[in-house]
Amino acid sequence: MLIILDSIIYQLQRAGGISVYWSNILARLSNVSEDILVDIFGNPGSGNIFEDADLVSSYRSERYVSLFLQRYLPFWPKVRAKGKYIFHSSYYRTDFSHQAINFCTVHDFTYEKYSSGLPKLVHSTQKRVAINNADVIICVSENTKRDLLEQYKSVDPGCVYVIYNGVSDNFYIINDEDASVEIEIKFSNPYILYVGDRSSYKNFSMFMDLIDSRPDIGAVIVGGGELKGHEQDWAARNIARIEHFMGINESSLNYLYNKAHCLLYPSSYEGFGIPVVEAMKAGCPVVALNCSSIPEVAGNSAILIDVLDSGEFSAAVSRLFDIDYRSQLVSAGLVNAQRFSWDNCFEQTFDLYRKAFSEAKSG
Missing domain, CATH: 3.40.50.2000 (Glycogen Phosphorylase B;)
Known part of the structure; x- marks a missing residue:
């Protein structure tokens, strides 16, 4: 199974929830023992604090000469993969190859609810294209799924799955005897x-x-x-x-x-x-x-x-x-x-990769 991942989110934000989500998917995919091939597309030097520097050297590049074109136009690799493959973009891009099985993760509808003018038009248009052409849609909460189905009446609810985000194991209660001052605060107030x-x-x-x-x-x-x-x-x-x-x-x-x-x-x-x-x-x-x-x-x-x-x-x-x-x-x-785990998030996502790929191959 070939999985193509588009890491454009790292170019679009220095930090943020979507970057956290994407970095956790990438980190776990590299440790899968099954017989899979993974191609990660991206641009080095993003400055995103969640981007794994060890993966940057393996990035593949698209044909686009600028980030602006890459950001708003469909996925366009230099060499097209042969046979069916999974395509999952970190931020609402679509692969229009008839061999692609498009995955789309929908995080929220902030632009639709709180933006206006050209930014709303551009974002919503690209998002609509991604959702309407997705074979599998992942929503990060039931609330986001409700918003999706309200806004996109033509979407088949059967292709929409809720997979919760996780939380890093780097968050835990510090024991007083083990605590060291990680960051200085200049005042003593609570x-x-x-x-x-x-x-x-x-x-x-x-x-x-x-x-x-x-x-x-x-x-x-x-x-x-x-x-x-x-x-x-x-x-x-x-x-x-x-x-x-x-x-x-x-x-x-x-x-x-x-x-x-x-x-x-x-x-x-x-x-x-x-x-x-x-x-x-x-x-x-x-x-x-x-x-x-x-x-x-x-x-x-x-x-x-x-x-x-x-x-x-x-x-x-x-x-x-x-x-x-x-x-x-x-x-x-x-x-x-304890309900939220990046391991669970990844495992459920990878199960959908396998299911969608198997169905596409047999269909």
């Missing part, structure tokens, strides 16, 4: 952790309002690019109790989860919500907005707030100063996190 993008639907403005109202608490922000505009003004007002880290590794992030008072996750929409599970596995309580995929992923192991209100979130943060309540929530989170 801190709330915010991880990821700060687009409008992530509701970072509410996070800022909460910190403004709580001089007893600090804030540690991870990722999301440089603070800009009103975010910079807010950080300057609270400079003595704000830290912002970018491009840190999982070991450092695990340390931040371990030492945080909680992870605050006020996003209005998620396809999955990997930081929620990472935090739980690291023993960090989670306070999140009760919407989209979050209740599906968090279960009964987080404080879920029904309304986007800084006062409601602040009250939840205060509840976590109760040692007994906090301990109960941490224990529940550790149990819940």
Whole structure:
């Protein structure tokens, strides 16, 4: 069985949930003992923090002379494979060869719900082509599957599979005797952790309002690019109790989860919500907005707030100063996190590769 993988996501983002997903698929595929051939297409030098440097030297290249063409046009290798093969793109590309068995992983519908104008048109068009030409569609949650079937009435539900994202084994509770300072924090206040993008639907403005109202608490922000505009003004007002880290590794992030008072996750929409599970596995309580995929992923192991209100979130943060309540929530989170494994994610994905290839060969 030949599997062709398109790693273009590494060129499109420096970090992010899709990169985490793709790197875990690639890492496990290289360890499969079955009789398979794997061709990975990509471009070296992406700067993506999750890209495996050991795999870069084995990348194959396409005919396109620019990333722009490669990004928006169908897969076009220099030499076409003979016979049936699996084609799986990391980000909504399609192989129109009649020999290709197209796989498409759908992570969310953020662009469709929260973007507008040309960016929405371009993204949605390419995504529509990928979904409509996919032989197998993988959704990362039941919530994403519902969104897919609502938006694409012509898609056969029988070709849509839910395979949950996993969580890295690099997230765990640090024993005090083994703990070393992975990353320096300049203040001593208990801190709330915010991880990821700060687009409008992530509701970072509410996070800022909460910190403004709580001089007893600090804030540690991870990722999301440089603070800009009103975010910079807010950080300057609270400079003595704000830290912002970018491009840190999982070991450092695990340390931040371990030492945080909680992870605050006020996003209005998620396809999955990997930081929620990472935090739980690291023993960090989670306070999140009760919407989209979050209740599906968090279960009964987080404080879920029904309304986007800084006062409601602040009250939840205060509840976590109760040692007994906090301990109960941490224990529940550790149990819940066991539902999610990158090994399980890969095994289910690889089973679909085998099933689709077998059916195509016999058909």
